[in-house]
Every structure is written in C-alpha cells, then in structure tokens.
Amino acid sequence: MRTVLTVVAAVALVACFLAVTHIAVAQQGSLQASAGNATPPAKSPGLAALDSAAREGKYAFILFSKENSEQTAAMRQLLHAAMQKWNGKVEAMEISLADAREKPLVDRFGVSRAPMPLILAVAPNGAITKGFPLKCTKEQLQQAFVSPCTAECLKCLQDRKLVLLCVQSERTQHNQVASEGARDFKADARFTKVTEIVTVNPEDGDETALLQELKVDPKPPQAVLVLL
Template sequence: MKRMTITTRLLVAFTAAVLCLVSAEPILAATALASESIPEGPAGVAMRNAAAQDKYLFVYFWKQSDPPTQAMRAVFEKAAGQMNDVADAISVQITDASNAAMVKKFGVSRAPMPLALAIAPNGAITRGLPVKFDEQQLKASVVSRGTSHCLKALQDRKLVLLCVKHQTGPNDFPGAYEFTQDERYSAASQIVRIDPSDSSEHGFLQSLKIDPSADQGVMVVLSPPGQPVATFKSDVTKDQIIERLAAASASCCPGGQCGPGESCCPGGNCEPATK
C-alpha cells in the first residue's frame, strides 16, 4: 500500500513539475479545463453536428461589432468558406445568453476578442487565434488525426504515451499497455498509436524528432500542455517508464526549489521530489 502511495505521488509531482516549467498558450491553458459535455444552445448543436460528420467546427467568438471585429469576421468567413468540406463554422457573441454554456465551457469570457477557435471532431482544441489572424493560420488549425488525439488527451490533463510503429498491433509496446492498465495511472494516462507510414502524420512526427522512415518503434511521453519528456524504444517496460518519470520529476524542482532562471510553480512552491 505504501508503494502505491509513493508511485502515485511521483506521477502527480512529475505532471505538476512539468506544468511549472512549460508555459502554454493562454487559449490552450483555458480550454484544457473543458469538460466532456457538449454545451446547450446553438453552438452546442453545431458542435454535435460537426462531430457527427467527422468535421471540424470553427467558432468565431466576439463581443461587440466594432470595425476590427468586422474585419476579422470577413477573414474568418472567407477561410471557413474555403474549407467547408472539412469544417463547419459558427459565430458566437459572448454576451448572448443563449451561448452562455459555450462561453463557459471554453473559458473565453475574459479572452481577447475577437477569437477564432478550431475544434476537432473529437473535441480537441487545435488552435486558438485571438484578436488578429490570417486565413492561412485558420487553415493550419486542421491537424492530423494523431495530433488531435494527443491534444485531446493533453487537454484532459493526461500523460500521453505516443506509440509510433509500422503496422502497430495489440502486442506492441507492452510496457505502455501495462502502465495505462495499472490502477495507479489508468485515469491519468492514455496511449495514442500512430502508423508512421501515414503521410498525414509526418509533420507531427518530425516536430517530435521522430523519423517516420525508421523501422524501430519508438514511444514518446508527452505531458500537459504538450511537452515531450521522455523517449523509449518499443520494448520498454512499465518499471522503466515509472523510473524515468520519477527522475524527470526530481530534476524539475529538486528539493522543492526551482533552479536559477527557471519558471517556477505558483508562489515558488514546487512539490518536493519523493525520495
């Protein structure tokens, strides 16, 4: 029982420490708190309909119809109109009571306006574009399926065990499977599998410094808000994963103190590394 408590604390400390050291974009920090439920109102209906068609939903949040808001709406509508095969679009005034649930869900009541939000079919927020943006930025918010699955798990505050291998099967990455099946970690971790032969995933894999042409499988652990914190071969064991996460936790805030020049936990109170 004591061992369970210690290892659980290690995982919590590790996640908290990484969050201390990595600054998320403001919009991702807000949307990471979004619940699984789809909000009521016209925007919620649009979300549900887009997801049912395996399409993105572009949401244009705005407060007042001033010239800057109107100008950006024109950019938004032009870009969305060119992508109606992969995305639906909706305009949401944040002061409209019928949209209150949508505004609350994504925590945008105090966000800079206007704000364009891209929501993948699985509910992941793939891009938040406040105040001023161009058509290309909105188009770039449509990401690969593997990317959106990783984003969704990270926004749910989970560790992602990204398993990359050609022709991935149920017996590949046994350590990752055992880790996520362990009752100590099952609620706080998720496996995402990617076949590197899928060309749509190549940009994402290269951003993680993974060679899509490599024959050997690789697993990358990602922590909210999206920081790669450990890389393993496909035959890694559960104990090796736990050991590496414990080491990463200890190195973030050794002894509970933030290192010189490092971003710190709120108030400087990092959880001490478990000995």
Template sequence: MMTPSILRLFKVNGIRLLAAGTLLSSLTTVSMAEEVPRVAALSRAESSRATASQQNKYTFIMFYKDQDDATKSMWNTLSQNLNGKKETTSFVAVNTNDPKEQKIIEEYGVSRAPMPLTLAVAPNGAITGSFVKQINDDYIQQAFVSPTKARCMLNLQSRKMVLLCVNPGGNTGVPAGVQAFKAVPCYKDVVEVVTVDRSAPGEGDFLKELEVPASQESSIVFMAPPGVMIGQYSGQVTSQQLIAELKKAGKSCGVEGCKHCKE
C-alpha cells in the same frame, strides 16, 4: 496578436515542450465525438459544433462582444477562407452577451478573454488553434491537424498523459513496457495509449514535429500535460524506465490523481 496555439516544439532549460499556448492551457474541452447531446437541447453554436463533429468536420467558433472593426475583419477572413471548405468545416459567431450561449462560453472559459477570439475545434473536440484579435489564411490552415495529433492534443487538454506508440507499417501492437505502465493502478486512469502507423497518410508532419526518427523499429513518445515532452524511447522501453523518467521530469505524474504514486 496571439499566434495560433497549436502543438509546437521548443526548448526551455533543455526540456522539450509541446506548447498548447497560454490561453489553451486554461480551456476545458469536451469530446463531442464521444457523446453528442440531443440537438433540441443545444444552443445555435453547440448545435453547429455537434453537427460538425458527427460529420467529421472542424468547427471555427468566433467569440465577440462588440461589432467593432477587429470583429468584422476576423469574421470576413473566416468567411472568405472557409466558405469554400464546407465539406470539412463549419463556422459560427457567438456574442458573449447572449444568454442562450452561456454554456459554451463557460465551457471554454472565454468570458474574460480578449475579443474577438476564434477557437478551432477538431471533430474529436480537441482545440487545435486559438486566435485573438487577428486571424489570417495561414493561421486557419495550421489549425487543421492529423487525426493522431488531434487525439494527443485532446488528451493533453483533458489533463491526461499520452504514450504515443509509433509503429512500423502493419504493426498495431503496443510494446510490453507501455502495457505494464498503463496497468499500474495509480497511472492507468490518467494515461492514454495512442498508436499510429509510421507510414499512415497525413501523419508525417506530426511525426517530424515530434522529431521521431525514421526507423523500422517502434518508437515511444511520452507526453504530459499541459504539453511537456517527457522523452522518446525505443519499443524496448520498460515500465520502470517510464516511471523513472516521469519522476525525473519533476512533475511526479503531472496530472491530478497520481501525484502521490509510490510505484
């Protein structure tokens, strides 16, 4: 059984990672919130996901091949858990042998994955959970993440670095060092700057997960795909420090497009 593939902190050789899971690291995601195709051109599963995104809902997509006991059990668990959450979720089953659903099957790269498989998709398109063979109520609940966590996950899954700026209440600015890093030509298109108010409702668990210290100062969390925690810094960090830390991590920039950056 695969446990839920959501961002988790752990250490490997002293390096803190944000694990998106073995399966998730191979998936391609599309932000449905940014562009929703015409519903008439969509399959049933795509239409369900697009409608959910427009309504700021999560979509749970169960992929299956056979109507075996594992498939029936997973679908029953999803139905029992999510039928009472229709204001925040939708769920749909996809037979991987259905020619009408091949586009979404290819999009997530699940044609050869163990079945049944359920993916939890946030309204912005981020995959916040993957469940193989079995699922339970706790796993489903863990797939619901804060808006900031969903933004970070989507960018990491889209092979972008993330500079998360955790600001004290009322401060929406971006530190000068982060702005300077974002302005470097070979980094600007492969890094996303995300800001969050330290006291924002619903974000406390995510900041605790990242081990962001309680402070009245800004904190910067630097992440690279597939889920490497490059480091955590104060708001006074410089672009030179961020570049040095990135190179020290041994990944150059960790994403396509800046591997040969000479900055």
C-alpha cells in the same frame, strides 16, 4: 539482441500543445463554478452546431466576440472568405458573449475573459487545435487543420492526461514489446486513470508533421514510445 525502447521526452511539442490547452483547462473552473445549479441550462444553439459538426466529421471554427468592432468585422470577413474556400467541409459559427443562450458554450471553452474577438478551431473529436485572439491570417486559419493522431493527442492533453504514443508499423521491430510496455505503464494504479495510449503509423504521410515535431525518425527500425 537486447530490445531497446526509445522513450522521447517531447518537451517542445508539449509546450506547444499547452499553449493551446490553457483554454481547455480554464473551462473546468467555469464548469465547477456553475455546478451548484439545480437545473442544468438548456443546450445552446452553438453547442448544438458544434455537436452536429462532430457527428459529420467536420472541424468547427467559432468566432467569439463581445461587440461588433472593426476587429470583429475583420475576423468575420476572413472566416467567411475561408469558408467559401473550404466549400462546406467546415462548420463556422459566431457567438456573442452577450447572448445568454450561449453561456454553456462560453463556459465550456472558458473564454469569458479571453481577448476578443477570438477564433477557436475545434477538431471533430473536440480538441482545440488553434486559438486566434484579436487577429489572424488565412494562412494561420489553414494551420488549424491537424492530423488525426495530433488531434487525438491534443484532446488527451486538454483532458489533462498523459499520452503514450506508440510509433510502429509492420516494418518496425519489437512492436509487441513496445505495446506491452505501454499497457503495463497504463495498468499501474498511479497512471491508469490519467494515461491514454495512442498508436501512430510512421508510414502514414498525414502524420509526418507530428513526427517531425517530436523529432522521431519517420522510418524507425524499431518501435518507439513517446511520452507526452
């Protein structure tokens, strides 16, 4: 039987991802603007806290602000209440754009001109999973937690790379052919530096939401390749 590899053009999900990734893309311009400095700036306390959260496998929620306005106070109170609920599973920090020590962190995320206050949710792998300018709800904050595979895909897209998502399990047919097809695509000189291969098990319940967004059968009879 002829093997058919289904390639899904996940336009809707990519659009959703790009709504988040515009912040990550903007940071490149900020970094390039400061590339001429002969002496690299000292690491900010915020960056140190972010790195610590990543090492511990924690999400980081960063509240950026320009002034201590009523909106900032409301966002601070909301984040504080959420932190109590999450009970140490998340790292939270507040960064003032007026604090010169935190310029490296502000530049990293390219938020110097973003509407303030702003909360960014950052997964342990460094992917921005959600951004909340001006206001948000506790339900929206909860939505910032995504599956490991979603975070991996987001990080690749925010690094301006293509993602070849291999959806396969022990039950799917043609796994080897699908994997070889993905590797052949990445081996092409035109794509090798801008493509990452990510594998997801459709039987993993944590990844159900991702597959639903991609409109991929959670119980596919054969391996599926999704190009993001």
